[in-house]
Amino acid sequence: MLRNKSLKDLNTFGVESQAECFVEAHTADDIWACLEQYRNIPVMVLGGGSNLLLTQDIAGVVLKISLKGISVLEQTHDHVIIEAQAGEIWHQVVEYCLAHNYGGIENLALIPGQMGSAPIQNIGAYGVEFKDVFHSCVAMHRATGQQQLFTLEDCKFGYRESVFKNELKNQYVILSVRLRLTKEKHQLKLDYGSIKEVLEQKDIANPTIAEVAQAVIDIRRSKLPDPKELGNSGSFFKNPIVAIESINFSSYS
Ligand SMILES: Cc1cc2nc3c(=O)[nH]c(=O)nc-3n(C[C@H](O)[C@H](O)[C@H](O)COP(=O)(O)OP(=O)(O)OC[C@H]3O[C@@H](n4cnc5c(N)ncnc54)[C@H](O)[C@@H]3O)c2cc1C
Numbered sequence: 001m002l003r004n005k006s007l008k009d010l011n012t013f014g015v016e017s018q019a020e021c022f023v024e025a026h027t028a029d030d031i032w033a034c035l036e037q038y039r040n041i042p043v044m045v046l047g048g049g050s051n052l053l054l055t056q057d058i059a060g061v062v063l064k065i066s067l068k069g070i071s072v073l074e075q076t077h078d079h080v081i082i083e084a085q086a087g088e089i090w091h092q093v094v095e096y097c098l099a100h101n102y103g104g105i106e107n108l109a110l111i112p113g114q115m116g117s118a119p120i121q122n123i124g125a126y127g128v129e130f131k132d133v134f135h136s137c138v139a140m141h142r143a144t145g146q147q148q149l150f151t152l153e154d155c156k157f158g159y160r161e162s163v164f165k166n167e168l169k170n171q172y173v174i175l176s177v178r179l180r181l182t183k184e185k186h187q188l189k190l191d192y193g194s195i196k197e198v199l200e201q202k203d204i205a206n207p208t209i210a211e212v213a214q215a216v217i218d219i220r221r222s223k224l225p226d227p228k229e230l231g232n233s234g235s236f237f238k239n240p241i242v243a244i245e246s247i248n249f250s251s252y253s
Pocket of ligand 1: 012045046047048049050051052065086111112113114115116117120122123124125172173174175224
């Protein structure tokens with residue numbers, strides 16, 4: 001445990017803020033040891049620090065999730081289920097999948113953050129949402145240390161929403177996540193934003209998943225500064241959801 005640890009390098013805004021106590025967890029046992037020891041003081045779980053704005057020093061404990069490892073749990077001739085530990089960097093999980101030709105998360109390339117945070121807000125980009133490939137996750141109940149498997153249904157995913165942001169907010173620490181991906185006949189999603197345009201500019205008519213990921217990376221880099229160069233937190237805004245009945249199409253003709 002470290003005292004008065006600077007969090008400047010652990011949040012993408014690069015805000016200087018200190019954690020009164022800082023614990024880095026490499027295993028589920030480390031997480032439980034911390035939760036048990038500091039039962040009576042606030043414990044803030046920290047992933048990659050890309051979806052939070054630190055406005056002051058943090059009283060209590062910051063628990064940094066650093067569980068590592070990616071493995072294949074099951075596979076058939078056309079699908080694979082991989083399991084990634086919560087401390088894996090999301091984009092490195094994408095790169096692992098591209099290297100093994102596992103399809104489904106190529107449009108989510110370059111989203112900052114860690115694996116364990118991805119289910120919390122059901123990350124999404126360029127026409128794909130995390131829930132589209134989610135199989136299940138294992139999470140630890142913060143009060144009892146009990147580990148529980150959450151299925152797709154349990155997670156109640158919505159647009160940038162999940163059960164972990166709502167009725168189970170701050171009750172679980174996600175330990176690992178399982179994704180169901182394609183090994184062949186990848187279902188490419190090219191219709192969103194300028195993916196097609198970028199591929200056309202490169203004369204790519206039948207893209208591989210790696211080429212789609214690269215197109216997404218090119219687009220993202222052209223739009224948002226790299227947080228390592230200029231601190232930021234991506235887009236703050238959700239796309240508005242408008243009831244189809246409320247649109248007066250006649251005014252658009
Ligand atoms: C430049 C930029 C671009 C972005 N683009 C996108 C985008 O395209 N699409 C998108 O959806 N998001 C985007 N984001 C937002 C962000 O990347 C995601 O929300 C990401 O999932 C946050 O992950 P993190 O590990 O950094 O989480 P943190 O910021 O560390 O934590 C976020 C929340 O999750 C909790 N948490 C973290 N880990 C765990 C765990 N293991 N168990 C339980 N709770 C946990 C934390 O307590 C906190 O409440 C972007 C952010 C930036 C900075």
